[in-house]
Amino acid sequence: MTECLDAIYQRRSVRKFTSDPVDRQIVEKLIQDAQMAPSAGNLQARDFIVVTNTAVKKKLKEAALDQKFLVQAPVIIVFCANTPRSSRIYSGRGELYSIQDASISAMVMTLAAHDMGLATCWVGAFNDADISEILMIPHNIRPVCMLALGYPADTPDTPDRIDASKLIHWQSW
Template sequence: MSEKTYTIVAFIRHMECLEAIFTRVSIRRFKKDPIDDEIIIRLLEAGNAAPSAGNLQARDFIVVKDEETKLKLAVASLRQSFVAEAPVVIVVCANYPRSMQVYGERGKLYAEQDATAAVENILLAAHCMGLGAVWVGAFNEERVAEILNIPSYARPMAIIPVGYPAERPSPRRRMKIEEITHWERW
């Protein structure tokens, strides 16, 4: 491949990537259509492709399809009913020991960063695959851990309802970059 061809291909990929980032929106209404397991696996692979401290991948994924369990998660999510209405719910957890074995106490922070980086990748992958999803961070951690039998050394970081979108919300307003950017110092 010539350098010029490579540059054109890189430009197209760049545009596709940025388009995905700038057009992704949170989806809270879903069609009832089921999602194939192969698609779910691909979403999880995208999540695990996110950066992680020391490449330790200190995150775990719990896939929930069971209607009763999704309903319990919706109640634990401050009664956000759309959690139960999604065909699939993915709970992303920080796995502390996996990171702490190398980084000690600071590994807790790295595990949380690993998990949340995975969440963003899952959201973008879902959007690129024609799915809708939303990052739910408002939930009762203890109750979610109990519902899903999450071990005490792991922490649920996000609940991601996923499905085919039944809505098309407009992108939300963002602050001007000049308002939130500092050069060299705060």
């Protein structure tokens, strides 16, 4: 396997982290890596909010169905869809594009983090309005997902996948 495929197959969602902090430079490098993800028209309609403050992490946890690992994670990165940046060119389609721009950068970051010996867990279960209020996100910017980030304290098994042959529709649905 290539190193890229190896990362794709070995990456797991990790929900237990060591107490080791993640250096600011590493977070900045990961965001630079995430920025290499594709984006519609290369408009990069995404912004990243980095949270390390424990009090704020507690609030995010409460806005995310009380998922406790969010407080244990040294860093939470909130991926935001910057719809105005995309809609300037793509009008109504910009909303969907900005959500895709943010999501795909989060996916790239999961792999980059894995490559650096870090672990992530994607968190999508949260109350958008609460997250926006806690982080003072402008009304036209949408929090799409969060990544809990830290050094892994667990090596989860690979959850089963639906056999791809059951999901493929050749030529049409």
